[in-house]
Amino acid sequence: MGKLFAVEIIYRGIFQKTLAKNITRGIVLAAHNDGKLGISFGRYGDSPERNGIPAKSFAIIADDEQTLEAGMAQYEPKQVDLTVVLDDTLCKGAESWAWYGLQPVHHALKPGSTLIVVSLQDARTLLKSIHRREEPYKLAVLKGVTSFSGMWVYKDDHTDVRVLGAIAKALQEVVSLKALEQFITEKLKSPVKVASAKLAYERFKTIEVKPGEGNPEELFKFALPDWTDMRQGVSIKGQPQGGPYADPITKEVGGFRPARNELFKKYSTRSERPVVNFSTCTKCTLCWLNCPDASFDVTPDKTYDANLETCCGCGVCEAVCPVKDCITMVNESQFTDNASQWEAYRKDKDAYLKWLEKTIESAEPLEKRAYGYRYRGQYKEQAEEALEIAQKG
Numbered sequence: 001m002g003k004l005f006a007v008e009i010i011y012r013g014i015f016q017k018t019l020a021k022n023i024t025r026g027i028v029l030a031a032h033n034d035g036k037l038g039i040s041f042g043r044y045g046d047s048p049e050r051n052g053i054p055a056k057s058f059a060i061i062a063d064d065e066q067t068l069e070a071g072m073a074q075y076e077p078k079q080v081d082l083t084v085v086l087d088d089t090l091c092k093g094a095e096s097w098a099w100y101g102l103q104p105v106h107h108a109l110k111p112g113s114t115l116i117v118v119s120l121q122d123a124r125t126l127l128k129s130i131h132r133r134e135e136p137y138k139l140a141v142l143k144g145v146t147s148f149s150g151m152w153v154y155k156d157d158h159t160d161v162r163v164l165g166a167i168a169k170a171l172q173e174v175v176s177l178k179a180l181e182q183f184i185t186e187k188l189k190s191p192v193k194v195a196s197a198k199l200a201y202e203r204f205k206t207i208e209v210k211p212g213e214g215n216p217e218e219l220f221k222f223a224l225p226d227w228t229d230m231r232q233g234v235s236i237k238g239q240p241q242g243g244p245y246a247d248p249i250t251k252e253v254g255g256f257r258p259a260r261n262e263l264f265k266k267y268s269t270r271s272e273r274p275v276v277n278f279s280t281c282t283k284c285t286l287c288w289l290n291c292p293d294a295s296f297d298v299t300p301d302k303t304y305d306a307n308l309e310t311c312c313g314c315g316v317c318e319a320v321c322p323v324k325d326c327i328t329m330v331n332e333s334q335f336t337d338n339a340s341q342w343e344a345y346r347k348d349k350d351a352y353l354k355w356l357e358k359t360i361e362s363a364e365p366l367e368k369r370a371y372g373y374r375y376r377g378q379y380k381e382q383a384e385e386a387l388e389i390a391q392k393g
């Protein structure tokens with residue numbers, strides 16, 4: 001038996017599906033040029049995907065047919081030689097449709113192997129979000145803006161070939177730079193993309209992450225009932241309604257917080273979160289009515305607080321709120337908890353409003369932040385900008 005390698009790509013469903021597919025397919029086709037065999041596939045359990053849901057794609061590479069067949073007998077690799085994370089907000093952990101609880105992004109990474117994150121942040125900052133583990137690993141940042149596109153449109157900003165260049169450096173046994181250049185030249189027919197891949201290859205560097213380094217947060221997990229614990233027949237436990245709750249300062253009880261399924265937390269689908277200005281809120285109820293995940297709590301003073309344990313970051317509330325800057329979507333990576341914004345506002349209004357102003361200032365304009373395809377030529381403009389940032393390194 002020859003050697004078998006697995007590369008895993010963690011990406012945001014729909015927005016990065018084509019990107020992830022292009023990368024895993026590129027690994028296989030480039031490895032062919034080195035005389036290796038391979039296959040790329042998406043994680044079955046992540047399909048059908050929903051916007052932003054953490055999902056995985058794999059490339060399996062082997063020296064020979066027999067080894068590849070043995071590797072393919074697994075539903076998905078239990079351990080991988082390299083993990084790539086295509087959106088740095090996923091460093092907080094991935095919770096897909098296909099497993100229970102939150103998984104750290106290095107969940108399947110072999111000890112001593114490399115984790116690559118596409119990000120504008122540095123590796124040490126990312127470690128504040130990436131959970132601790134007992135085994136050491138290497139961490140590399142591929143400098144670049146998060147590349148999002150849609151189901152039918154693709155932003156050709158070279159993220160795919162840049163990631164491939166980094167993989168060629170990190171895992172030379174899987175694909176050599178020469179084989180990668182040949183693949184890009186013959187299949188993608190783009191000398192500029194060859195240059196992008198080479199630049200990423202040359203600039204690639206890692207830091208060593210020691211055992212115990214990283215985010216100390218306990219991962220959200222729970223035990224599934226054993227089949228012998230299950231009741232006879234089909235019965236679905238009814239959901240209680242929820243009810244009023246207390247103001248942290250006056251202790252006055254009021255408002256309404258719907259009861260929510262404690263086990264169904266989907267906040268790792270979020271790459272942005274809403275921040276709310278409770279001082280300018282007119283209590284019009286539109287955010288509460290339109291939130292697809294019923295994530296708003298009606299506070300005891302009848303304003304609306306986005307419950308960040310359940311918010312998936314879709315941005316509908318920002319779009320429907322009629323008051324300027326009352327709800328603003330901001331990048332998720334700057335937050336380390338899901339604490340109530342309204343409680344923070346109630347405890348220290350001035351400090352909250354100052355924090356809010358600063359946070360909103362740092363948010364990019366809506367057309368840049370949005371995942372969607374908004375106008376003709378948008379992706380071309382964004383791709384040029386992304387490339388410029390990547391080239392500066």
Ligand code: SF4
Nearest residue numbers: 291311312314315317
């Ligand atoms: S972003 Fe707004 S509308 Fe979307 S789930 Fe979160 S709170 Fe609800």
Ligand code: SF4
Nearest residue numbers: 281282284285287321
């Ligand atoms: S949509 Fe805006 S103004 Fe209306 S209740 Fe929600 S936060 Fe307040």
